[in-house]
Amino acid sequence: MPKVALVTGGSSGIGLATVRRLAADGMEIVIADVNEKGHNLVEQLHKDGIKASFQHCDVSVEEAVKQTVEEVKKQYGQLHVLINNAGVGNREIKLTDLPVLEWQKVIDINLTGVFLGMKYAIPLIEESGGGAIVNVSSLLGFKGKKLMSAYNASKAGVITLTKNAALEYGKHNIRVNAVAPGVIDTPIVDGWKEQEQKWEVLSRANALRRVGTPTEVANAIRFLVSEEASYITGTTLMVDGGGLTY
Numbered sequence: 001m002p003k004v005a006l007v008t009g010g011s012s013g014i015g016l017a018t019v020r021r022l023a024a025d026g027m028e029i030v031i032a033d034v035n036e037k038g039h040n041l042v043e044q045l046h047k048d049g050i051k052a053s054f055q056h057c058d059v060s061v062e063e064a065v066k067q068t069v070e071e072v073k074k075q076y077g078q079l080h081v082l083i084n085n086a087g088v089g090n091r092e093i094k095l096t097d098l099p100v101l102e103w104q105k106v107i108d109i110n111l112t113g114v115f116l117g118m119k120y121a122i123p124l125i126e127e128s129g130g131g132a133i134v135n136v137s138s139l140l141g142f143k144g145k146k147l148m149s150a151y152n153a154s155k156a157g158v159i160t161l162t163k164n165a166a167l168e169y170g171k172h173n174i175r176v177n178a179v180a181p182g183v184i185d186t187p188i189v190d191g192w193k194e195q196e197q198k199w200e201v202l203s204r205a206n207a208l209r210r211v212g213t214p215t216e217v218a219n220a221i222r223f224l225v226s227e228e229a230s231y232i233t234g235t236t237l238m239v240d241g242g243g244l245t246y
């Protein structure tokens with residue numbers, strides 16, 4: 001029986017690259033995303049020989065996440081892999097000017113979304129005999145960046161939440177890790193790309209002096225869910241071209 005993987009935010013960028021990478025390993029994929037593009041995407045993936053389905057799901061809404069996992073159980077009967085990847089950036093704004101609603105939205109999607117994904121998927125992964133979870137944090141979960149307080153805080157929270165889950169579910173044969181991408185060329189950084197000078201500086205602020213690709217992050221995620229990482233849990237793998245070292 002093929003393994004089943006649930007990928008949040010799988011309609012675009014790092015999530016989509018991860019869908020393709022995990023499918024290449026023979027997994028059946030459920031994409032959970034607010035982006036309705038996911039429906040057409042699934043048709044395209046089918047043409048490429050990838051077994052995937054789409055669930056409309058806002059990861060910040062408890063009922064939606066619960067229903068998505070229930071649907072996975074109904075359609076596939078099992079779940080082995082969860083990739084909590086859905087996320088949003090924040091408008092660049094000083095902490096004292098940041099409206100509480102904007103703060104809340106970023107925390108709800110980037111941090112509570114990861115909590116909800118694990119809260120509802122872990123029992124099904126356990127029922128399926130165990131598996132692996134990867135949460136997508138960020139280089140900005142490790143270091144501060146001016147005007148990005150909500151994003152910084154949300155991604156730092158993901159790193160510690162990953163450790164909690166690893167500790168609590170290791171004995172149930174569930175490994176929980178995170179990845180921390182640096183600047184990766186996806187639509188989330190389009191705003192930075194439009195500012196030519198800023199993009200030049202940001203994209204070179206790492207040891208490799210370039211931005212990363214979604215596939216480079218997907219490869220790290222694929223490693224963490226694979227048997228090759230069987231003794232790795234509770235850790236966060238930097239996929240930042242040396243951005244933290246810089």
Ligand SMILES: NC(=O)c1ccc[n+]([C@@H]2O[C@H](COP(=O)([O-])OP(=O)(O)OC[C@H]3O[C@@H](n4cnc5c(N)ncnc54)[C@H](O)[C@@H]3O)[C@@H](O)[C@H]2O)c1
Nearest residue numbers: 009012013014034035058059086087138181183184186188
């Ligand atoms: N691109 C980067 O430079 C970078 C760096 C570090 C971390 N990340 C993280 O990687 C993850 C993926 O981002 P990406 O770069 O591929 O960007 P992206 O914008 O291409 O993809 C994000 C996906 O998440 C989905 N999404 C947003 N809000 C959602 C919600 N409430 N419920 C369900 N789905 C939702 C979007 O529709 C989209 O498909 C995010 O968590 C992001 O914070 C990205």
